[in-house]
Structures are given as C-alpha cells and as structure tokens.
Amino acid sequence: MAIIYNEDKKVFNIKSKNTSYALMVADTGHLIHLYWGRKLESNKLDYIFKKYGKGSFLADTDNIDNFSIELNTVEYPTYGHTDLRSPAIEIKLANGTTLTDFRYENHSIFRGKKELRGLPATYMENDIDGETLEITLVDKLAELRIVLSYTVFEEYDAITRSCRVINNSNNNVEILRVLSANVDFNSNEFDLIQLSGAWARERHMVRTPLRSGNQLIESRRGASSHDQNPFIALASHDANEEYGDVYGLNLIYSGNFLANVEVDMYNNSRAQIGINPFDFSWLLEPNEEFEAPEAVLVYSSNGLTGMSHIFHDLYRKRLCRGVYRDKERPILINNWEATYFNFNGEKIKSIAKDAADLGIELFVLDDGWFGHRNDDTQGLGDWFVNIDKLPHGISGLSKKIHDLGLKFGLWIEPEMVNKDSLFYQEHPHWTLETPQRKSCHGRNQYILDFSNPEVVEEIAEALCKIIDDSYISYIKWDMNRCMSEVYSSIHDHQSQGKVMHKYILGVYRLYTILTEKYPDILFESCASGGARFDPGMLYYAPQCWTSDDTDAIERLKIQYGTSLVYPLSSMGSHVSAIPNHQTFRNTPLETRANVAYFGTFGYELDVNQLTFEEKEIIKKQISFMKQYRSLFQFGTFYRLKSPFTSNETAWMVVSYDKTQAIVGYYRPLQEVNVGYRRLPLLGLDEDKMYHVNGLDLYGDELMNVGLIISDSSCGENKDGCGDYYSKLYILKEAE
C-alpha cells in the first residue's frame, strides 16, 4: 500500500519508493501538512502538529487560545480566516465576501488515477503504478467543496497533485485564485532554483537563497513563456548535483502560471504553483466544477541529478504518449534557416535529395508553404498550399519526398492569423480583441480566439484536409507571439477572466483532435523556439523545439538548464550553418553536432551548399547518431560541469545496463597555460571495466580519479586547440 491512513490519528502517509508526503486532519477539521522528504514508515506522525500560538499580532484560530493556524504548516490554505499568508485559493461569494473556510469532509483512497478533463496530465498504464488519495474539504456556509487529489507513482518516486472546486450552492461564485499545489516548510534554509531567460536564451538556471517575503515567477503572456518556466525547486544550501535535499514543483500547463515562495515572519516557507491568478477569474455557476491543472512534486535526497532523473523518467514514460514515446526519433532536416520563406518545390526537392544521400530520415517543410505567404505579413490562417511555390501541392511534394526515401513533415501555426489572408476576410471577428482598443500585432499576426470551440473546429477541419491528402509523418506546431488586448466576443463581460485559460483549453482540444485522429504522426511543439517548453505540451508532443538559438555554444546553457526537468528525448536540437544566424559565431561542425547529439538531433542548413568534405563529415555524424541515438535519447543523463559557472561544460549519458556511456566535453574559449585536467564521471558501475581513451579503467576509477581531459589545453601537438572546442568520449564495457 502506497497511501496509508491512520484512522485513529487521522494521518495520511503517501509513500513512494524513497519519499513520504504526510498530512493530517486536525480536530478543528483543518488539513495540516506534516512532512515531505525521505521515506518514513511511521503512520503516527500527528505529533508533528502542535496547536501553537504566540502572544502577538496574530488572531486565534476558531477563538481557541494559543492556536494560530498561521504558525502551522497548512495543506491548502485559504485567505482571510486567520492565516494571512498567500492563500492557495480565493473565492468571491455572492455576497461579495472573499472569506472561505474549508474543513475536512471525507476522503477515499483507490488504486490508479483519474483523468483530468480537457487537461494534460500524467497517467498510469495500469493500476500497478500507484494509488490516489482524494480528500474533500467543505465550506458548509458557502456550500462549496474542494477535492484535493494526490497520486503517488511509487516506482517513479513522484507525487502529482490537482484540485477541483465544486459549487454546491444555489449562487454563482467567482474563483479568483486556485493553485494546484501548496507546500509549507517550517524552514527557510533553502536556495530557490528557477529556469529563466528570454527568446533565444531560454531556461538558464538561476539559484538564489530565499529571503523574507514573496519571491515569485510567473507568466502573463498567454504561454508558459521564454522568460520563466513553470518550475521551481527548493534546494538545501549545500545541495549540488549529487547530494542534498531538493524539492521540485512543476506545473503541467502551457498558459499563464504563478510559482511563488513566501518566507513568513517565522521563517517558514510556503511554496505554491498553479494558474496565475493575475487577470484570472472563473465564474462558477451552481453545480459546476472547475478543475485546476496538475502539479508534479519531486523530492530527492540525491541532489539535482536525483530530482532530474525522477522528472525525466516520469515524463518519458507517464506523461509523453503515442507511438514515439519509446521510439528513437527520426533524424530530420528542417528548411527554415536554409531558405526562410524563399523556396519553391525544386529547391525543396534538391535539399531533400542531398539530405537523403546523407542518411537523413525526415524532411520538415517549415513556414511559408501555405496561402500566399512569402513573408511574415501574410497568409497565416490559410491552411491550403501556395500553388505558386509548390505547384504539385503538399500531396505531390510529400509523395516525391517519400520516393526519395524520406518521411515528410509540415510546419503549422494554427492559433494565428494575418490580416492579409482569406481566413481573416471571412472571419474578421474571430481574433482576440478588446472593444474600442487598438489590437497590436506581434510579427504581423493576430491571435485567433481559441476560447471559441467553433474556431478550433474550423482550423481542425482545414488541417485534417491537408493531412488527409498527403504523406505526413511529423508536424511542427509553432506559436509566435505573446497575447495582448485579450478579450473574447463570445463570452459576456463577467466571463472575460476565463479567456486566457479557455484559450489554452482550446489549444489542448485541437491537439487532442489531431493526436487522436493521427496517432502515427510525431508532433514537435514550438513557440518562437522554447516559449512553451512545458509538461503540458509534452503530453501531446513528445518533443519540443528547445530554442530558436541554434548556436552550439549558446545551446550549452539552454540544454543544460532544460535538462534540469525535461529529458533529452524532448529537446529538439539541430546542427545549423555558420556563421550562426543568431550569434554570427563560427563553431566547428564537430562541436555543433557534439551538442546536438544530446537531444532529438537534426540539421537546419542548406545541404546543397555543403562542400564534399563537409558532406562526408555529416554522413559520419548521422551514422554515429543512428548507432547511439537510443543511448542519447533513452539513457540516464548526468550533468558534470556547468556552463553557468565555468568555461567548461560536461555532461554524459549512461545506458540503463551501464555497459555504455558517452561523455560530452565542451570548452568554449581557449585558455593559455592551463593545467592538466581530469573529469570525474557519474552513474557508471564501479565494478565494471570500461574501455575509453585507449585504456581499460574501472567505473570506480572513472568516477573518482576521473577521465583524463588532457587534450583540453594546447599541448605539443595542436589537437584540441582553439575556441569552441569539444570532444565526445565513448565508454564501452571492456570484454
């Protein structure tokens, strides 16, 4: 049994392989958080909770002397009663008050996990994966209920949480805030880790000690965003990659989110994650329910690597779905940086022909194939082929590409429209626009109102037509602007606070239509690069274009940061041309591939322009990737040296049976007169002998003495000299 309930003590102990998460029902009916950390066998943890108060400014809860709930760790706090810290939920009642008071009503424990309606979520393949606890809290006066769900994935060592609000009253109420998870810690001895950045430099790791007050990250952009990822971790100050306590919270959601840690006056920390309450409100009518997205909670006592491994395994196996979940990903060529909008059928075929000769498996036709799109001012919304560019249509072109031995993939941006399009002429009021205000475009495009099911259905129909007529094995779904002037004409003025969330539900709806109708198509999500690299997207699309920045050196930070939560099999990574189109940097072809191997791998350059020598190198790269891609994409990933703290980056993947490993070592800038280096490895079998660098060394030597990186500074021969140096080390169990 993974979830133990002690009836006598009213204590729940939710246990996974190595973790316990415990809570209890106080005699006042409050749900009290007791513990989250290393596994505890005891189910008598009620002593952790003390009705405690202070002769201070605080009010006494329920007028019980010396009991102030604000001094306790509360499981799902409301605002206004006597806990005045950040609430998890706030609801405006018909009488205008915002005070709610939820107390325990009942609970149930069952094997397996329920689906979340219309929302992406982790799933179980069968009930063996774990158990679910549902606790119902009730506000008797307001006749409202909250159902808190906790699912434990025992072997994956993760807990997922969600929350449902039910209006059992006869009145409309307005949900102003409904977070998916709240965890109170009675300590502030943590660093906060977040993944922050901007377009073309997404998910850089930022680590800062907690300070007093609220420290929050959020998105208000309509997408989970480039600037912040819906992830935070609290790590003990001494936690590093291998050691120390780390508590990770990640939201399975692709829209506006909030992740907050409040350190209160008693140095307790309250960590929260959920839909951003900013500009959100949800009118809930009698008998209606609202379901909040799922949050994933991961604790590791084995540092950041331990946390990452739990996220990687859970997401690879119990969030991603479809035939590609466990399949090696095709090596693709994408024509975007090769041609931008400037192509025709002949050019595409010529790229595909050379790509096929190199051993590439999938051709992806990016933006510019539809409507009369010759630049970014036109065509979005017109999901039919541009006959001037591609006279044989997508069906003819995809057939031709298939005949060359390649699969064919197509770029779409279904949520957007250009005013210069037939679609806009037909549906000028299907965009999000605030009455009497100017609507601002982003990249000349406007946002279709995906909160309107009719819009979603119409776009689905147009896309299905194209897909049905052609040989399409892959779709790249892009989204290239943040949301402004948000207002939907199909909702009345009281329901405008729903629009941002309903929009994302519309996106999920279209993904559901397409993934159910075309189960064999591989979807890759994208939003101006990585503005929606979140677990919500991974449920539909098992890979995501990590960043528009294809520069290998910039990618070190981006891929390193992304790997904190997301597995390599989810990271779109391409070798592109030099000078790089974002940084104008010239990195060696070898380094570009050595970075891109640690992802889904592909090329994004004009192969027609390559020299004979470059083509020969690329052929070798492709056959190398084919040989090792299952190790790269499904092995266990370790970070060895951080690009955020030094001029060196190193990481490695190890096969599950620990018989093979590949180490990637990168040194962006040449240094002068530096010492001789060793790089201690991780994750090997200490008793196995590995062949590497011409030597046979035991795992314990490689992990303690380290791999000799002697060629990382200029020696007598000039091997390994120069900027942007990189090298892969292949380890194989010795015979």
Ligand code: DGJ
């Ligand atoms: C942004 C994407 O991130 C790029 O890869 C490319 O698809 C362009 N959009 C096309 O407009």
